Amino acid sequence: MMQSFLAPFQYPFMLEAMGVGALVAAACALLSCYIVLKGWSLLGDAISHAVLPGVVIASALGLPIAIGAFAAGMACALGAGFVQSHSRVKEDAALGVVFTGMFAAGIVMLAFLRTDAHITHILFGNILGIEPEDFWQTLAVGGATLLVLLVKGRDLTLFCFDPTHARGIGLNIAALRYLFLALLSAAIVAGVQAVGVILVVALLITPGCIGYLLCNRFGPMQLIAVAAAVFANLAGILLSYHLNISPAGAIVVVLSLVFAVTLVAAPEHGLLASRRARRRAAAE
Template sequence: MIDALLAPFTHGFMLQAIGTGTLVATACALLSCFIVLKGWSLLGDAISHAVLPGVVIASAIGAPLGIGAFIAGMACALGAGFIQTHSRVKEDAALGVVFTGMFAAGLVLLAFLTTEAHVTHILFGNILGIEPDEMWQTVIVGGLTLLVLAVKGRDLVLFCFDAVHARGIGLNVAALRILFLALLSAAVVAGVQAVGVILVVALLITPGCIGYLLANRFGRMAAIAVAAAVASNLLGILASYHFNVSPAGSIVVVLSTLFAVALVLAPEHGLLAARRARRRAAATL
């Protein structure tokens, strides 16, 4: 039994997948905390889908996929902001229009452009068969994202909690917004190779939700989010090895299960805690 459980760790491709996935999970989990606090969950969803045409075009012209994905992600975020600023359309609707249009354009381009990018790998990732150049791209982009978060994390936290106060103490709120959009696009670039443009949404939203349910302070929230994402990455990849299923799907299933547990059992903000609070309130009446 023990030998069977440890068997995946004897393969180099499994260790590579676990290491790469851990870096991606950590970067996405940290960003998910900011996304949840700011209420920008749709933004993460939009950017992750909007990178598809950038990936397809980059593959067709022989450019690094990460560059195409980053440009497309930023174009989606900035384009939605432009529409919101210069029209009556609100931000969520603008994001919906832009990202669905870009995602559809990517699917159409796949039919017309000669590209080595396989639609399944783009949409669902290929972490167990990631190429060395793609792995290093993911490591570099993920590492830079974590470095910037370490340097500018406090400013971004203040920006998410109270943008008015951040502006009042002299922070450039517009620059922080652009920086956050760039970090989010970079995280999506890193996640494309690991779990694909669709399932990366889960890594950008669910860990932050888990941390938000279990913690009242940002530092603890971030630690819980990272722990949940890293554990899901490890357990999901191991499950994919033993049961011969999609690693990306396994990762997200584990992550969603952890969220369900937190939703029910969170000591202060879970469903059972809310039920006990209602009972106590009714008993005092």
């Protein structure tokens, strides 16, 4: 049994998938903590879907898909901001209009543009069959995103949760906002290779939810989110090998199961803990 379990580690492509997947998962998990606490989940969902036309155009022109995806993600965020600031449409509605339009445009483009990008790989990822060029692009984008988050984490935290104080101590709020949008777009670009356009949103939301349920401090929340995302990546890839299923689907299913267990059993904020607290309150 142990030999069968360790069999995937004999293949270089499995080790590469685990390594790049763990890096992408860690970067997305750190961002998910900001997204969950600020209520920006729709922003992550919107950008993850809006990168599709950028991927298609870049592939048709023979450019790295990371460039097209990043440009499309930024265009979605900035376009939604423009609609919000120049009309009566609120932010969530503006995001909904822009990202659905861009996603639909990407699907239409696939019918007219000659591209090597396979629609299944774009939508659901291809981490086990990633090309060497895309592998290094994903590694570079994911690593750069993680590095910037580690270096500028304090400034971003202050910008997200106390912008007035951040402005008072001389931080450039506008620059930090654009930096956050750029990091979010970059993480999505990296995540598209691992789990695809549709499922990358799970890596941007679920880890933060898990950390939020398990602790009350931002630092530990980030550590828990990263641990949960990396575990789901490794476990999902192993399950995909042994069960012959989609690695992207397996990764997200494992992550969702971890969330479900956390939701029920979290010692302070879980359903069981809330039920016990209500019983104690009723008894008093």
